[in-house]
Amino acid sequence: MERKRYNLLVVDDEEDALTMVRHMLRGTPFNIIMATNGQDALAKAQREDIDIVLLDIMMPDISGMAVCGHLRADPRLQSVPIVMLTALDDYATRREAMQAGATDLITKPVTKDELLAKLNGILAEYHAGSQASQAWLG
Amino acid sequence: MLNPSHSPGTDQIAQLLKALPGALVLVDDAQTISYMNPEARMLTGLRENHEHVTLDALREAAHLKIEKLPVDLEGLHIYRLVAGNTRHDEPANSGHESTQQMPRLLQLFDARPEHILGLFDTLGVGLVVLDDAFHIDALNQAAANLLGYSEATARKRPVTRIIPDIDPWQLQAFRDNPEQHPVPWMLTQGDRSLAVQLVQMSATGAGSRLLLALFDLTPYLSHNLKQSPLLRIIVHDLTNPLNIALNFAEMLDKGELEEGEVTEVVPIMLTQLRRMRDLLRDLSLLDQIGDRIRESFEEVHLDILVAMVINDLETRAAEAQVRLQLMPLPATSCVVYGNERLLRQAIQNLVENAIKYTLPDGWVRVTLRQKGPWFDVLVADNGIGIPPAKHAAVFAPFYRVRDNRTSNVKGTGLGLHLVRSIVEQHDGELWFHSVPDKGSIFVLRLRAYDGSDKKPQDAAPEL
Numbered sequence: 001m002e003r004k005r006y007n008l009l010v011v012d013d014e015e016d017a018l019t020m021v022r023h024m025l026r027g028t029p030f031n032i033i034m035a036t037n038g039q040d041a042l043a044k045a046q047r048e049d050i051d052i053v054l055l056d057i058m059m060p061d062i063s064g065m066a067v068c069g070h071l072r073a074d075p076r077l078q079s080v081p082i083v084m085l086t087a088l089d090d091y092a093t094r095r096e097a098m099q100a101g102a103t104d105l106i107t108k109p110v111t112k113d114e115l116l117a118k119l120n121g122i123l124a125e126y127h128a129g130s131q132a133s134q135a136w137l138g
Numbered sequence: 139m140l141n142p143s144h145s146p147g148t149d150q151i152a153q154l155l156k157a158l159p160g161a162l163v164l165v166d167d168a169q170t171i172s173y174m175n176p177e178a179r180m181l182t183g184l185r186e187n188h189e190h191v192t193l194d195a196l197r198e199a200a201h202l203k204i205e206k207l208p209v210d211l212e213g214l215h216i217y218r219l220v221a222g223n224t225r226h227d228e229p230a231n232s233g234h235e236s237t238q239q240m241p242r243l244l245q246l247f248d249a250r251p252e253h254i255l256g257l258f259d260t261l262g263v264g265l266v267v268l269d270d271a272f273h274i275d276a277l278n279q280a281a282a283n284l285l286g287y288s289e290a291t292a293r294k295r296p297v298t299r300i301i302p303d304i305d306p307w308q309l310q311a312f313r314d315n316p317e318q319h320p321v322p323w324m325l326t327q328g329d330r331s332l333a334v335q336l337v338q339m340s341a342t343g344a345g346s347r348l349l350l351a352l353f354d355l356t357p358y359l360s361h362n363l364k365q366s367p368l369l370r371i372i373v374h375d376l377t378n379p380l381n382i383a384l385n386f387a388e389m390l391d392k393g394e395l396e397e398g399e400v401t402e403v404v405p406i407m408l409t410q411l412r413r414m415r416d417l418l419r420d421l422s423l424l425d426q427i428g429d430r431i432r433e434s435f436e437e438v439h440l441d442i443l444v445a446m447v448i449n450d451l452e453t454r455a456a457e458a459q460v461r462l463q464l465m466p467l468p469a470t471s472c473v474v475y476g477n478e479r480l481l482r483q484a485i486q487n488l489v490e491n492a493i494k495y496t497l498p499d500g501w502v503r504v505t506l507r508q509k510g511p512w513f514d515v516l517v518a519d520n521g522i523g524i525p526p527a528k529h530a531a532v533f534a535p536f537y538r539v540r541d542n543r544t545s546n547v548k549g550t551g552l553g554l555h556l557v558r559s560i561v562e563q564h565d566g567e568l569w570f571h572s573v574p575d576k577g578s579i580f581v582l583r584l585r586a587y588d589g590s591d592k593k594p595q596d597a598a599p600e601l
Contacts, residue, residue, distance in 0.1 A: 016406045020382045023389060023399065058374050087377035109381035111388065 006051040009033045011041040024112040038067040057086040065100040072101035081122045161219040169193045264352035272297050312336045331355045371536045379410035420552040427559045440472040444506050447485045459498035465505040475587040476564045484560040487553040488517040488580050496521030520577040533558040
C-alpha cells in the first residue's frame with residue numbers, strides 16, 4: 001500500500017528559505033507547494049487540497065498573522081493545521097499567533113528533525129489513526 | 139498650560155526647539171510653519187526654504203502624526219511630529235546631544251524660570267533648580283515624576299537626599315569653575331537611568347543658582363525584547379539567514395545532498411552568511427557613531443572620497459546594467475573636517491542605494507559641488523523612486539522599499555539610517571527629493587573646512 005502524501009503549503013517571502021524547506025523535506029511524505037507572499041498563498045490554498053500550512057510570521061507586504069487570518073476565513077481551510085515560524089518565541093508573539101488562528105508555533109532556527117517531528121505530531125493529532133504518519137514516525 | 143505675560147521671541151523659541159529632543163515645529167496662527175528643528179527637517183526631508191508650508195500640507199504629504207503641545211505663546215504654537223511608520227520607534231537624538239545645547243539657549247531667557255520649567259514639562263525634560271547650598275529651589279512636574287518625589291516634598295531639601303546618586307563634588311567643581319563645559323553624565327534613580335546636565339543660571343549677586351536638566355534614558359536602554367522593536371527586528375534579520383545557512387551546512391555534513399544539489403546550495407549559504415555579516419557590520423558602525431567620534435576628526439578630501447567610491451562601485455553598477463557617472467569635480471580641493479571612513483561609508487551607501495533601486499539601462503549620477511561655505515554631494519538616479527507616503531520614514535532604521543521590480547535585492551535596511559547618523563555627527567544636512575517611477579536625488583551637505591576646528595596642538599608651527 002502506498003504511503004499517503006501530504007500537501008504542505010510553505011509561505012515565506014525569502015526564496016532561499018523555501019529552497020531550504022524543499023531540501024529538508026525531500027524524501028518525506030510531504031509535497032511542497034511554495035508561495036512567496038500572502039496573495040499567492042491564498043490563491044494556491046484555494047486551488048489545491050492543502051493538508052498543512054507552514055507560515056513565516058514576519059513578511060514585509062502582508063504579515064504572516066494577516067495571512068493566517070485570511071486562510072482561516074476560507075471555509076475550506078478552517079480546520080487545516082497552520083504552523084507559524086518565528087524568530088522570537090515570547091509570550092506576546094505566541095498569543096498573537098494563536099489569536100490569528102495558528103495551530104502551533106516553531107521557533108527558528110529549526111533543524112530538519114525538529115521540523116519533521118512538529119509537522120508529523122500535528123498531523124497525527126488532526127488525522128488521528130492515520131497509518132501513514134505513524135509509519136513515518138516509526 | 140504656560141501663559142507668560144512676557145513671551146520670548148520667535149528666535150529664542152527656535153533656539154530652544156533646536157536643542158530639545160523630538161521633531162518639533164513652530165507654527166503661527168495661520169498654521170504656517172515658521173521654524174522646524176533639525177530633527178523635524180530630517181523626519182520630513184524638507185529644507186529650510188520649504189518652511190512656509192502649512193501644517194495641513196505637511197500632514198497630508200508626509201504621513202505623519204502631529205501632536206499639539208499645550209503651550210500658549212502669543213500667536214505661536216508648537217507641534218511635535220511623529221512618523222506614521224510603526225518601525226520608527228527609536229529616537230533620532232539621544233538626550234545627550236540635546237542637553238549639551240542647554241547652557242547657550244537658557245541664557246536667552248531673562249531669568250524667568252517659570253517659563254522654562256513649564257515649557258520643558260511639555261517636552262518631558264525634568265528641570266531642578268538648586269540654590270547656593272545645593273538645596274532644591276524649584277522643580278517641574280517632569281522632574282518630580284522622574285525622581286519619584288512630589289514638588290512639595292522635594293522643595294528645600296538637599297539635592298543629595300532627593301537624588302542619592304548625585305555626586306556633590308561634581309556640583310562643587312562646576313560651581314568653582316563654571317566656564318568648564320559640563321559633559322552630561324548618567325545616574326540611576328530607582329529603576330530609571332537619567333542623563334544629567336548642569337547649567338549655571340546666574341552668576342550675579344550673593345549667589346548663583348544651578349540648574350539640573352534630567353532626561354530619561356530608560357526606554358532607550360531597555361534590553362527587554364518586548365519593549366524594543368528595533369531589537370526584535372535585529373534578532374529576526376539575523377536568525378533567518380542563520381537558519382538557512384545552518385540547515386544546509388548540516389545537510390552537507392550528513393551527506394544528504396547530491397552533487398548537483400551542492401552546486402545549488404552553496405551559493406545560497408554564502409549569500410545568507412554575507413547577509414549576516416553585512417547586518418553586523420552596519421550595526422557595529424551604528425554603534426561607533428557616538429559623541430566621541432568627533433575626537434577622530436581630521437581634514438578629509440571629499441573629492442578624493444567621491445572618486446574612490448565611484449571606482450569601488452563600478453563593477454556593481456555594471457552588473458546591475460546601470461550607468462554610473464561621476465560629474466566633473468570642482469577645480470579646487472574640497473576639504474571638510476570629519477571621519478574619513480564614516481564619510482566614505484555615507485557616500486557609498488547613497489550610491490549603492492541609487493544603483494539598487496534603478497532598473498537596468500538606467501543611470502546614477504554623482505556630483506560634488508561647492509555652494510558658498512558648503513560642499514554638496516548629490517546622488518541622482520532615474521530609478522523607481524520613493525512613494526510620498528514613505529518619505530517620512532526613509533531614514534528610519536530597517537526601513538526598506540519593497541517593490542517587485544527590485545525584490546531580489548536584499549539590504550540590511552540600515553543604509554540610510556547610517557547615512558543620517560553620520561551626517562548628524564558631522565553637523566551636516568541630508569535631504570532628498572523623489573518621485574515614483576521618475577527617480578530620486580539625495581543631497582549630503584557638509585561644511586567646508588576653514589581651519590578653525592583644528593585643536594591647538596595640531597596647529598602647524600609658524601615658520
